Amino acid sequence: MKINPQHINEFNEKHIGIHRHQFDFLADTLQKNDIDVNRLVEKIGNFQIAIPSWALGTGGTRFGRFPGGGEPASLEQKLEDVGLLHALNRSCGAISLHIPWDVPENIDNIKGLASELDLKFDAVNSNTFQDQPGQKLSYKFGSLCHTDKAVRQLAIDHNKEVIQYGKDLGSKAITVWLSDGSNFPGQQNLRKALSRTLDSLKDIYSALPEDWKMFVEYKPFEPNFYSTVIPDWGTSHLLASKLGNKAFCLVDLGHHLPNTNIEQIVATLMMEEKLGGFHFNDSKYSDDDLTVGSIKPYQLFLIFNELVEGMEDKFSKNPEPAWMIDASHNVKDPLEDLLQSVEAIKIAYAQALLVDRAAMEDAREKNDVVLAQEILQGVFRTDVRPLIMQSRLKDHAALDPLSFFRDYKIREKLINERGMDSYATGL
Numbered sequence: 453m454k455i456n457p458q459h460i461n462e463f464n465e466k467h468i469g470i471h472r473h474q475f476d477f478l479a480d481t482l483q484k485n486d487i488d489v490n491r492l493v494e495k496i497g498n499f500q501i502a503i504p505s506w507a508l509g510t511g512g513t514r515f516g517r518f519p520g521g522g523e524p525a526s527l528e529q530k531l532e533d534v535g536l537l538h539a540l541n542r543s544c545g546a547i548s549l550h551i552p553w554d555v556p557e558n559i560d561n562i563k564g565l566a567s568e569l570d571l572k573f574d575a576v577n578s579n580t581f582q583d584q585p586g587q588k589l590s591y592k593f594g595s596l597c598h599t600d601k602a603v604r605q606l607a608i609d610h611n612k613e614v615i616q617y618g619k620d621l622g623s624k625a626i627t628v629w630l631s632d633g634s635n636f637p638g639q640q641n642l643r644k645a646l647s648r649t650l651d652s653l654k655d656i657y658s659a660l661p662e663d664w665k666m667f668v669e670y671k672p673f674e675p676n677f678y679s680t681v682i683p684d685w686g687t688s689h690l691l692a693s694k695l696g697n698k699a700f701c702l703v704d705l706g707h708h709l710p711n712t713n714i715e716q717i718v719a720t721l722m723m724e725e726k727l728g729g730f731h732f733n734d735s736k737y738s739d740d741d742l743t744v745g746s747i748k749p750y751q752l753f754l755i756f757n758e759l760v761e762g763m764e765d766k767f768s769k770n771p772e773p774a775w776m777i778d779a780s781h782n783v784k785d786p787l788e789d790l791l792q793s794v795e796a797i798k799i800a801y802a803q804a805l806l807v808d809r810a811a812m813e814d815a816r817e818k819n820d821v822v823l824a825q826e827i828l829q830g831v832f833r834t835d836v837r838p839l840i841m842q843s844r845l846k847d848h849a850a851l852d853p854l855s856f857f858r859d860y861k862i863r864e865k866l867i868n869e870r871g872m873d874s875y876a877t878g879l
């Protein structure tokens with residue numbers, strides 16, 4: 453199904469009155485503080501977040517799955533769902549594919565559909581954490597780190613194949629996340645496992661086109677519970693540094709132990725010009741894959757504060773990171789969840805843009821701890837939603853995408869079209 457632009461106009465007409473009132477009040481206040489509101493709104497509108505193909509279906513846990521119907525059953529339908537989101541908020545102009553869940557059968561058709569929906573292809577993702585039907589060798593005891601050279605080669609070849617699919621589609625990066633590790637002490641020679649992983653990554657890296665990037669993701673545990681080969685940002689950074697200047701670290705918010713200072717990791721990686729990609733989600737305990745900003749919105753803001761600080765520093769050579777949501781859970785409508793996630797990201801980004809950097813630095817130079825906190829929290833407590841709505845209004849998106857989704861019964865229409873039993877490939 454497609455969104456009729458006329459319906460968006462009608463919807464916005466209905467809500468424009470209250471929006472104007474709220475926006476004018478905020479814009480007036482900001483302008484009195486010498487903030488260029490038009491520039492701010494433009495920046496917020498330009499910020500695009502890629503949607504992963506696996507977030508479009510209901511997620512599951514090892515205990516079960518409760519799909520709500522109308523899920524995309526093909527790659528074409530996944531693109532259509534991201535197209536729907538993008539039409540609603542004009543902020544999801546890219547999709548991140550996962551091979552082999554999303555192998556394109558006809559590249560030209562897929563590219564044509566993507567351009568029709570105004571979508572780009574973000575980083576492609578390889579999968580060596582599960583065996584595929586008919587696969588001759590198993591990843592049960594690892595992939596790029598495996599003791600058997602033939603298994604390592606299978607995983608290397610798969611990654612090179614993923615790069616080839618990405619080249620055909622116009623992607624510019626590959627994300628490598630490994631589940632490799634061990635469940636029990638003594639199971640794995642930790643030093644050799646890391647060394648073999650580095651060698652395998654070097655082989656994949658050699659197949660990377662000149663204008664591509666490789667993102668090395670890390671995770672402290674799960675599915676392996678004693679050790680993972682790339683457990684933390686330090687190991688990811690070590691590998692990315694040894695691989696070369698096309699390799700970068702990828703920070704996934706859910707891939708940290710509780711209370712890790714993620715904003716500091718972001719700052720460190722940006723200092724080293726090695727922050728390449730970002731996976732947004734939220735969690736209470738670890739890799740919970742909950743809606744971005746649903747549990748720790750202040751942490752999200754503090755992370756964006758460091759990201760914006762790094763991005764606005766004209767001396768920083770860190771490339772603009774690839775932004776992507778990486779979440780998938782059991783109880784919400786996946787499209788509603790993604791709309792909420794994008795909104796939370798935009799709110800944190802907009803707030804970070806509002807931080808008075810000069811005043812912050814001044815407070816820091818004077819060791820005025822109280823003032824530094826006041827500046828940060830003053831921004832965090834500002835309701836910036838009218839700025840985000842204004843950017844959507846300018847971009848012909850829905851003022852309130854979630855309300856539009858419900859008012860126009862989009863899920864019901866998708867269920868009518870695809871049925872209750874359509875199933876999205878993924879976890």
Ligand SMILES: [Mn+2]
Pocket residue numbers: 629669704731778
């Ligand atoms: Mn991730």
